[in-house]
Amino acid sequence: xxxxxxxxxxxxxxxxxxxxxxxxxxxxxxxxxxxxxxxxxxxxxxxxxxxxxxxxxxxxxxxxxxxxxxxxxxxxxxxxxxxxxxxxxxxxxxxxxxxxxxxxxxxxxxxxxxxxxxxxxxxxxxxxxxxxx
Amino acid sequence: xxxxxxxxxxxxxxxxxxxxxxxxxxxxxxxxxxxxxxxxxxxxxxxxxxxxxxxxxxxxxxxxxxxxxxxxxxxxxxxxxxxxxxxxxxxxxxxxxxxxxxxxxxxxxxxxxxxxxxxxxxxxxxxxxxxxx
DNA sequence: CACTGTTTCATGCGTCTGCATCTAATGCAA
DNA sequence: TTGCATTAGATGCAGACGCATGAAACAGTG
Numbered sequence: 001x002x003x004x005x006x007x008x009x010x011x012x013x014x015x016x017x018x019x020x021x022x023x024x025x026x027x028x029x030x031x032x033x034x035x036x037x038x039x040x041x042x043x044x045x046x047x048x049x050x051x052x053x054x055x056x057x058x059x060x061x062x063x064x065x066x067x068x069x070x071x072x073x074x075x076x077x078x079x080x081x082x083x084x085x086x087x088x089x090x091x092x093x094x095x096x097x098x099x100x101x102x103x104x105x106x107x108x109x110x111x112x113x114x115x116x117x118x119x120x121x122x123x124x125x126x127x128x129x130x131x132x133x
Numbered sequence: 134x135x136x137x138x139x140x141x142x143x144x145x146x147x148x149x150x151x152x153x154x155x156x157x158x159x160x161x162x163x164x165x166x167x168x169x170x171x172x173x174x175x176x177x178x179x180x181x182x183x184x185x186x187x188x189x190x191x192x193x194x195x196x197x198x199x200x201x202x203x204x205x206x207x208x209x210x211x212x213x214x215x216x217x218x219x220x221x222x223x224x225x226x227x228x229x230x231x232x233x234x235x236x237x238x239x240x241x242x243x244x245x246x247x248x249x250x251x252x253x254x255x256x257x258x259x260x261x262x263x264x265x266x
Numbered sequence: 267c268a269c270t271g272t273t274t275c276a277t278g279c280g281t282c283t284g285c286a287t288c289t290a291a292t293g294c295a296a
Numbered sequence: 297t298t299g300c301a302t303t304a305g306a307t308g309c310a311g312a313c314g315c316a317t318g319a320a321a322c323a324g325t326g
Binding site for chain 2: 275
């Protein structure tokens with residue numbers, strides 16, 4: 001029961017990370033919903049903007065967004081249904097698909113970008129807003 | 134398009150946090166599964182051990198574990214089904230329930246504790262293990 | 267007491283996720 | 297060429313989540 005002292009800073013650090021993560025992620029989800037996007041969806045759109053032109057494969061996006069391959073596959077399906085991205089066959093490797101932004105996808109991302117940055121600035125700098133009142 | 138430079142460190146910090154979080158959380162989920170627990174379930178058990186004796190209400194646990202009240206209610210239901218916790222009525226306020234650990238719950242937590250600490254130590258100190266091979 | 271509003275937990279419902287699996291395309295070797 | 301192992305993405309399935317709601321217990325007023 002005394003050996004836990006050495007682990008205390010580790011556990012505290014982990015819990016702080018969990019707190020910041022939950023707080024920021026929820027805020028992102030809530031605010032980005034005003035643009036019709038979830039936090040995960042924006043993350044994927046953001047990666048697509050960065051990789052503009054380069055081939056964006058599903059598994060690369062999955063690794064970048066910390067999601068499973070199946071989750072990204074369905075997420076891309078949703079974005080495609082909403083007209084924000086398009087799936088195209090890779091000519092070199094016809095197993096893979098090339099995910100690319102549509103003009104609407106570009107516009108949606110640009111529209112949500114400032115919201116995203118604002119939430120990050122507010123959530124990651126303020127250490128603890130505390131319970132409201 | 135030049136104004137984004139000021140946001141870069143913010144975004145990079147957020148992405149690093151996301152990476153550490155996903156990596157650690159997945160490792161916890163995977164390793165704690167060997168004890169029949171999910172990461173969330175261990176988190177709740179951990180809080181119950183800390184609050185030993187004090188009244189552990191559902192909403193307090195929800196706030197501590199960064200989960201919704203409904204999620205914790207069902208999670209407690211699962212732990213109760215597995216015989217790890219018990220629900221008791223609060224005498225002061227019979228709306229609330231008092232969640233308390235059973236001996237089996239104590240044992241399960243003690244069993245999983247070292248695994249939990251080991252994963253934290255490994256995940257939160259190593260900055261980037263990189264892709265295997 | 268009766269009445270209204272708030273709080274605490276449980277639950278119906280839809281969505282998102284991961285795991286396992288399937289199909290199709292590739293690569294390599296006989 | 298044929299055959300087998302590997303890889304990329306799609307999908308069936310079950311589990312966990314949040315939102316909205318419901319039922320029960322409080323708190324306050326008349």
